[in-house]
Amino acid sequence: MELVEKSRIMDGVRVNRALARLASEIVEDNQGVEDLYLIGIRRRGVPLAERIADKIADLEGVRPPVGILDITLYRDDLSTVGPNPVVNRTELPLTVEEKNIVLIDDVLYTGRTIRAALDQLIDFGRPRRVRLAVLIDRGKEHRELPIQADFVGKFVPTKKSEIIKVMLKEFDEEEGVAIVERPEARG
Numbered sequence: 699m700e701l702v703e704k705s706r707i708m709d710g711v712r713v714n715r716a717l718a719r720l721a722s723e724i725v726e727d728n729q730g731v732e733d734l735y736l737i738g739i740r741r742r743g744v745p746l747a748e749r750i751a752d753k754i755a756d757l758e759g760v761r762p763p764v765g766i767l768d769i770t771l772y773r774d775d776l777s778t779v780g781p782n783p784v785v786n787r788t789e790l791p792l793t794v795e796e797k798n799i800v801l802i803d804d805v806l807y808t809g810r811t812i813r814a815a816l817d818q819l820i821d822f823g824r825p826r827r828v829r830l831a832v833l834i835d836r837g838k839e840h841r842e843l844p845i846q847a848d849f850v851g852k853f854v855p856t857k858k859s860e861i862i863k864v865m866l867k868e869f870d871e872e873e874g875v876a877i878v879e880r881p882e883a884r885g
C-alpha cells in the first residue's frame with residue numbers, strides 16, 4: 699500500500715525535546731527513580747524507552763532499568779496475522795513485582811496494543827502500578843478500549859484515514875514524525 703506524506707509534524711530536534719520532557723515528567727510523577735522500571739513495546743517503543751532512561755540518568759544520576767515486551771502473541775487479532783507470526787524476544791531483566799512500571803510506545807491509537815502489553819505484563823507478576831508514556835497520542839475518539847496515556851510527547855488529533863509514521867534512527871533513515879494518508883482516502 700502506497701502511503702503519501704501529508705505533513706511533517708516533528709523533526710529529530712522536537713522528538714528529542716519531547717523525550718526530555720517525558721523523562722522529567724516521569725521522574726516527577728515517581729518522585730525520583732526508586733522502583734522505576736521502563737518497559738518499551740517492540741518495536742519503536744524500545745529505543746524510546748532507552749532514550750528516556752538516558753535522559754533520566756542525566757537528570758537523576760541513576761539510570762532506571764529498561765525491559766522489552768513483544769506483544770505479538772497477546773494481540774487480539776492474532777488469528778488473522780498468519781500461521782507463523784514473527785515473535786521477537788520479551789526481555790525483562792528484573793522482576794516486575796512491586797515496581798513502578800512505565801510502559802513506553804511510539805503511538806497510542808485504538809489502545810489494543812497497550813491492552814495486550816498489560817495482559818503480558820501481568821503474566822510476569824504484580825507491579826505496584828503501571829503508567830503509560832507515548833510519543834504520539836492520536837486522540838481519545840479513536841480509542842476502542844478504556845486506555846489513556848499518563849505522559850504524552852505530542853497530542854495529534856487525526857482522522858481515521860491518516861496514519862502516524864514515527865521514524866527513529868534505530869530503524870529508519872531519518873528521525874521525525876509525519877502524518878501520512880492512504881492515497882485512496884484522499885479527496
Ligand SMILES: O=P(O)(O)OC[C@H]1O[C@H](OP(=O)(O)OP(=O)(O)O)[C@H](O)[C@@H]1O
Pocket residue numbers: 739740741742803804805806807808809810811812
Ligand atoms: O493503539 P493501537 O491501535 O494498538 O496502535 C498503536 C500501535 O500501532 C503501532 O504498532 P504496529 O502494530 O503498527 O507495529 P510496529 O510496532 O511494527 O509499528 C505502534 O507502534 C503502536 O504499538
Ligand SMILES: O=c1cc[nH]c(=O)[nH]1
Pocket residue numbers: 805807836860861862863864
Ligand atoms: O497511526 C498509527 C496508528 C497505529 N500505529 C501507528 O504506528 N500509527
